[in-house]
Amino acid sequence: MKIQTGQRFDGVINNITDLGIFVTLPQHHRGLVHRNDFGQEWLRERQRYQIGQEVRVVVQQIRKGRYDLSIRRVNDPDLTDPANQFSQLTPSQFAQTLNEVDAKAQAEIKQLEAVLAAAE
Incomplete structure (x- = not known):
């Protein structure tokens, strides 16, 4: 699996240090949520997290094979998720696609x- 900037993942915290929070991503990839992600609140925010806890992160940058992650920017629209099938659609295309998905879901239901x- 190739990881790209903008992708969101559910990861597991494997270490918390003065540098930040180390997170294991799917397929044993690892990245760091640097303490700067929390700004002046790092010392307080650090207490909210525990090793083994699952967190949602976004890949901000990839440098020299290292993943720079963020918890704060998970919902940032400037970090477009390349794996999101809807991210490249125009508003009218999105509405049409959403209606098609809804119709298929209703049929499946x-x-x-x-x-x-019949089973009853």
């Missing part, structure tokens, strides 16, 4: 309800 009704 009806099929499942029919299967459940």
Whole structure:
């Protein structure tokens, strides 16, 4: 799996140091949420996290094979997730795609309800 800037992941904290929070990403990739991600609140925020805790992170930058992660910028629209199938759509394309996904979901729900009704 190739990791790219802007991708969001659920990772697990494997270490907390004065430098920041080290996180294990899927497929054993690792990255750092630097203490600067928390600004002046680092000492207080650091207490909120524990080793083994799952956190949502975004890849801010990749330098020399190292992943610079952020917890604060997970919802930052400037970090476009290349794995998001909807990120490159225009608003009208997005609406059309969303309606298609909704229609497929509704059809699937009806099929499942029919299967459940037949099983009763």
